[in-house]
Amino acid sequence: METQITFVITSRDGDILYQTPDGKEYVVKHKDVCQRKLEMIKVAQLTDLPIRDVCQIFGFKSKQTFYHAKSVLEEIGSVGLFPRKTGPKRNYVMSEELVARAIELRFHTDWNMYAIGEKLREE
Structure with missing residues (x-):
């Protein structure tokens, strides 16, 4: 046909x-x-x-x-x-340990993000 x-x-x-x-x-x-x-x-x-x-x-x-x-x-x-996502596939700035430490500080202290950031830079 x-x-x-x-x-x-x-x-x-x-x-x-x-x-x-x-x-x-x-x-x-x-x-x-x-x-x-x-x-x-x-x-x-x-x-x-x-x-x-x-x-x-x-x-x-x-x-x-x-x-x-x-x-x-x-x-x-x-x-x-199909379009694919570009860019980093993981967080290159913060390691998993650093993220875990930031979360720990956030929930176990009354510090704000600036205080937590300063503490992490000191460690």
């Missing part, structure tokens, strides 16, 4: 809008980064548009975003397109 589908892709207020000639619409919200990346890859592979233009339509500033998303999709699938 073969079906031909015709639609127009536009960007509206950061969202991606697919419209059929008979007025039906499908919207990909701007905040849905994973879906926008997946749609960007589909459109790039199905059209002759330059990658830069496809990236621009989907709200991405560089071709690097496309190529990175495409390689992640090919390697591990769509789950790899």
Whole structure:
């Protein structure tokens, strides 16, 4: 079975809008980064548009975003397109012992955070 589908892709207020000639619409919200990346890859592979233009339509500033998303999709699938938290995975400033000591001082004294901080610096 073969079906031909015709639609127009536009960007509206950061969202991606697919419209059929008979007025039906499908919207990909701007905040849905994973879906926008997946749609960007589909459109790039199905059209002759330059990658830069496809990236621009989907709200991405560089071709690097496309190529990175495409390689992640090919390697591990769509789950790899979900945004991940960046930054430290643990508290590098305070060790677990120091945190435990601060909690102990907080609940066993009537000191405020400044007094506790000063005491910990002394120790």
